Amino acid sequence: MNETPEPTFGIDELCTLTGVARRTVRFYTQKGLLDPPEGERRGAYYTRRHLEQLLLIRKWQAAGVSLERIGRLLRGEEAGLPPAPEPGTIEVWSRVTLRPGLEVHLEPGRLGLTPEETRNLIQRLMMACEINP
CATH class of the missing domain: 1.10.1660.10 (Multidrug-efflux Transporter Regulator; Chain: A; Domain 2)
Structure with missing residues (x-):
């Protein structure tokens, strides 16, 4: 072969x-x-x-x-995403309005994001919305 x-x-x-x-x-x-x-x-x-x-x-x-x-x-020390929550699980989500009619809902803990990473992500999303109105 x-x-x-x-x-x-x-x-x-x-x-x-x-x-x-x-x-x-x-x-x-x-x-x-x-x-x-x-x-x-x-x-x-x-x-x-x-x-x-x-x-x-x-x-x-x-x-x-x-x-x-x-x-x-x-290195495999951390899984990509945690499993979906069980019914009845209480979570606190953040809702960020990027522009009228466009919102992002996220739960930084489930994403494994630090507060700094969350701010960075939101800033990038807001910049993307300004570039592509």
Whole structure:
């Protein structure tokens, strides 16, 4: 059987594909968010796994998740979302009016968001509403 080899990428190609700066890739690797490249020095290369990790990190960052929490999620120390509440469970939800006719209802505890992450998320949503009226 002829198996197609897994595609590999140099750091510049990986940066182009993900929109992440070279320095940021190295920072993520240093912090343990991104697996180290395969090979050594000039022969180092990245695989599809690295590409997927970087895209996931970018997605979570765009959603307002802190790098600290992203690290916990990637290490499996924290589940993505808690299970749905049982009937009769009492929760306190926040209702944020983004503009007339558009509201967001959220429960930061269920999302695992800190107060700072919640504020960041709301600010990003409000900015998006200003850009796209």
